[in-house]
Amino acid sequence: MTAPIYPGSFDPVTLGHVDVIARAVAALGRLCVAVVANPSKTPLLPADERAALIRTEVDRVGVPDVEVVTFDGLLVDLCTDRGTTVVVKGLRDGADLAGEAAMARMNRAMTGLETLFLVSAPAHVHLSSSLVREVARLGGPVDHAVGPAVAAALAASPARTRTPGAGEARR
Ligand code: PNS
Numbered sequence: 001m002t003a004p005i006y007p008g009s010f011d012p013v014t015l016g017h018v019d020v021i022a023r024a025v026a027a028l029g030r031l032c033v034a035v036v037a038n039p040s041k042t043p044l045l046p047a048d049e050r051a052a053l054i055r056t057e058v059d060r061v062g063v064p065d066v067e068v069v070t071f072d073g074l075l076v077d078l079c080t081d082r083g084t085t086v087v088v089k090g091l092r093d094g095a096d097l098a099g100e101a102a103m104a105r106m107n108r109a110m111t112g113l114e115t116l117f118l119v120s121a122p123a124h125v126h127l128s129s130s131l132v133r134e135v136a137r138l139g140g141p142v143d144h145a146v147g148p149a150v151a152a153a154l155a156a157s158p159a160r161t162r163t164p165g166a167g168e169a170r171r
Helices: 015-028 047-061 075-082 094-111 129-137 148-155
Strands: 005-008 031-036 066-071 086-091 114-119
Touching: 005 015, 005 075, 015 031, 015 047, 015 086, 015 114, 031 047, 031 075, 047 066, 047 148, 075 094, 086 094, 094 114, 129 148
Parallel strands: 005 031, 005 086, 031 066, 086 114
Antiparallel strands: none
């Protein structure tokens, strides 16, 4: 079987994403993580850096048989090009389900692409890339939510507006 595809923005990859990657490989044998280069919102990190951080995280936790690619355009076109008929997504809650089910139905209507959902582990239900970006931008701790290399990349990001402890300094 051609490797199933796990698509996303991964801006940045979180421990929740890494858990889905590990569990998808355990269940399905191998995986291609596909980073959308130009998501609907302007990303914090460039596509190549997002992909490199996923590679670093996958190697850090020792998951084998994972390929990481970037793509533009429709997910169904990437899947057709690669001969893949299955995509994998993570689901945290009902809010995720509403949006994901709509995309899954649209993709299936276009080419018959099937979507398999993995339910997030309880420890990761609160994690989202957008919240991680927000906390990091304001100088808060993110080491509970992302791997060390991702935390370092966020700390080095020019989008960061505040250093830790800046609030205390005003007292
Ligand atoms: O991590 P995200 O941002 O929730 O991932 C969304 C993503 C990248 C999987 C979705 O936006 C996508 O598939 N984009 C590629 C363009 C596409 O195929 N759009 C139609 C979806 S039905």
